[in-house]
Amino acid sequence: MQSSLTNASFAYEHTDDLLSEEYIAEIEWDGVPVQVIIDSGSSDTWLVQAGFTCVDADGNEQAEEDCSFGPVFNGTFDEGSIADENFNIEYGDGEFLTGVLGYENVTVAGITVQNQEVALVNYSYWFGDDVTSGLMGLAYPLLTSAYEGTNTSADSEDTLAEYNPIITTMINDGLIDPVFSLALERNSDSGYLALGGLPPVNTTGPYASTPILKIEIYDEPEMAVQYSFYTIIADGYVYEGSENQTADTTQFPIIVDSGTTLVYLPTDIYTDIIALYDPKPIYILEEGASFVLCTATAPSVGVNINGTVFDISAADLIYQDYSITLLGKDYCLVGIQDGTTGPYILGDTFLNNVVAVFDIGASEMRFAANNY
Template sequence: MKSVVTLVASALLASVAQAQVVQWDIAKRHVGPRFAKRQDGTFTEVITNEKTRGGYFASCQVGTPGQNLTLQLDTGSSDIWVPSSSASVCDQDSQNSGCTFGSFDESASSTFSVVGENEFTISYVDGSHSKGDYVADTFEIGGATLNNMTMGLGLSTDIPYGLVGVGYALNEAIIANTQSASSAYDNLPVLMQKQGLIATNAYSLWLNDLDANTGSILFGGIDTEKYQGELTRINIYKDSQTNAFSSFIVALTSLQASSSSGTDTLTSSELPVPVVLDSGTTFSYLPTDIAEQMWQEVGAAYYTQLGLALLPCSMENSDGHFSFGFGGSGGPVINVTMDELVLPLTDEPQQFPSGPYEGQDICQFGVQNFSSSPYLLGDTFLRSAYVVYDLVNNEIGLAPTDFNATGSNVVAFPSEGAQIPSASAAPNQAEVTQTSGSLSQPTYGASGGFQNHDAESAASLLPPAFDWSRIAVMGASMCFVMVGSGFFLLI
């Protein structure tokens, strides 16, 4: 999730005693909580990919005895928060379906304590919110137990599930509320390090493909069997206003469209584009100028009634891919294919009622536009990459993912501050600081391979005029999934 409020001060990091890893496995469909500790000292946890809820969810236990909750995993925020069982949103009545992913009954935990009464507040851009107390309790994930884990307790919330935020401590809600870095507490990865579960504050993310049943987030290590080629390290950049590390901002320095009919270099006046690698965002959001070029390549049309670029669902089988380059020339390049960029508009299929795509099922394109930086690369990008988040050295490791890999070779960070194992630095990152953005229209030579027709036909795909009222209502109901879960405001 992208923080809108600017934060101040520097990161707080802790030392640990030994090198271990904690891993959550990711599954596409909802499963009950499973906890297992392996002989090598690593930990495994199931996370579910809930498409209609807009992200990846982890089964956890909170309190003593442990209560099962399933929480959204989010690299773009930094707090764990859980809905209280007393919150009205968790009541099952004619208006609410209840907190089907679980809620927390604080009165049933013998280890529960309040550490900040009425100090937890998060509001999202769609108007949803969660407010309550900061609390401390036992938190178990992947068989690893953390004592006195600080969390937000949503006593007044209209969101029926909570989050596991694993970003920088400076992005915690309490800091925005107090405007003081001294308010920072030990969030999940920091506490894992302090309690000796991992050697350094770092983790790797492997979401696997859109239809996969397994994936993982691995705290304290990398898995060399989950990516292709070599890992390349790129810099995380400080917030330009606060001069502090508060989110995973990296430099997108190139973007190409390639298909059987050609390759186009896409441009933007924003290049190099500051982007946040954010698992809490279902879609990706880029500057309008470069997003429009991507839409043109694939024949997507933008509908102002919905604020979305739409295209036929059949385009998921289209030839072609987009190559995202980072860290200047010689930096890592991640190819994203169309089957990762075409997502349903609604739970039930809907068809274009008129225009060039009349009668075809409607889908959303996985890259939408946004008006200001930093921009976001969410799950539609992250599934194609193996990403290592190093919060001590302030670096990201990137390599193309190995979809549906079955092997595993976990390599732990040996000590606090150790660099990402088996990774080399991008050689020309100095050029990223140069402002070289320009805007020129590509020839759209690749569009024919994407769409199986020529570029002239692609240019004619303008949205027809018809009544989208029914679909607009359905689309609006997904606003929190597509936008709210990726853009949030700390107040």
């Protein structure tokens, strides 16, 4: 059942599928509207600060435009900075950022969070989109990335300074019921981030529920006793070609992450699925991903959650908007990739097809087929 708080608000903000790679929304940072990535796979909210240093993967300084941010933030923290702490995060794709921390009034969908702890980035290795100025993380406090001291090279698990991210503050302050939802729509600016309830969209069939797990995804024992990612275990994965259908009931933890474009599955399941494309995909080392002829036929693929199979659209199994040309032929990105040894992720390839309810109060996730 869904938990609730008295006198809490409900609101929603439209999300925009940018470049078929990420979902963004507008928030206000002390009254200044900015575009940010919506990320259920991390917890920090940050903007890039004017005068930041852009670097490559090895830390060599580059021109600012090489990080491809949208408008930089000209200012500091209107509600005060935090002395003797630093912001230091590395994302799963290798991007990394450091900066400073402070307090700001942040408004999302008309709901203003007073004195929210946030970060301003002044050092960045980032694959930007020339639109967004930062990111809003929606996961649990355990994943926040504040550290004691100002020397980033001394940061470690022992110096973590965990804090309440924006979604936790909204709940604790009674601004919303302890739930948020995502109804993402591919190639559209008509998706929703709903705070405190469900988005105003049509769904097909009932909601299927599954617990959010406390589980040690990385080698961090605290993950076994505190919530971190929105981690679930699906009942299985269903995929079929023209001649056969397979239901793989291998159960393993998988993260529901709106900040990741693709789905990453164990190697054996990934191998089974890509073998059903016609023609078969190829792995392109320079891209670090599998691609298939853009004219290929994708198999049927679904995720079984508590007895309900949620189908993934063919449009999400072959990304027509992300293509490269090889020997005069166009190859498109495959929506399901090899997750090797993990962590495994249900990214936008899956989320484009469902309404996902992150019920923090009930410690469960619910899914229904998104009818659009």
